[in-house]
Amino acid sequence: MKKVIHKADTRGHSQYDWLDSYHTFSFDEYFDSDRINFGALRVLNDDKVAPGQGFQTHPHKNMEIISIPLKGHLQHGDSKKNSRIITVGEIQTMSAGTGIFHSEVNASPVEPVEFLTKFGLCERTE
Incomplete structure (x- = not known):
């Protein structure tokens, strides 16, 4: 396997x-044709979200999604009625499979939350 350092x-x-937000691969308005993915890995973002703010309910499909808090408290909720606040030392994993809606919001009204988000493609299950 070829070694790649960014x-x-x-x-x-x-x-x-x-x-x-800092993006390892092309994401949002950032595009670099040499940085589309690494195998099945499509997203590796380092996000800092203001107090009480976040990614409101949005869809994902055919993705494995991992969120790793580095600082603060991250509230996760999804259309399967899962809801939990995760913090440093915990990891949230979610398999979007045929489709799911979820949100990730800063659970603190006063402190920012910092976390890594990783998305990778998964095999579609019908």
Whole structure:
């Protein structure tokens, strides 16, 4: 397997009033034809979300999604009626399979939450 090194300071970046995000692979408005994926891995983002803000309910399909809190408290909810706050030392995994709606929101009204998000393609299950 070919060894690929991408230094942290070469990642894509998105900044909004509620989100500061660094992208290892092409994502949002960042596009680099040499950084589309790594095998099945499509997304590896380093996100910092303002207090009380976050990714409201949105769909995913045919993805394995992993969220790893680095600081703060991340509220996860989904259309399968799962809801939980995860924090440092915990990992949220979700298999989107044929489709799911979910949200990831900062559970704190005063402190930012920082977390890594990884998406990889999964085999479609009907």
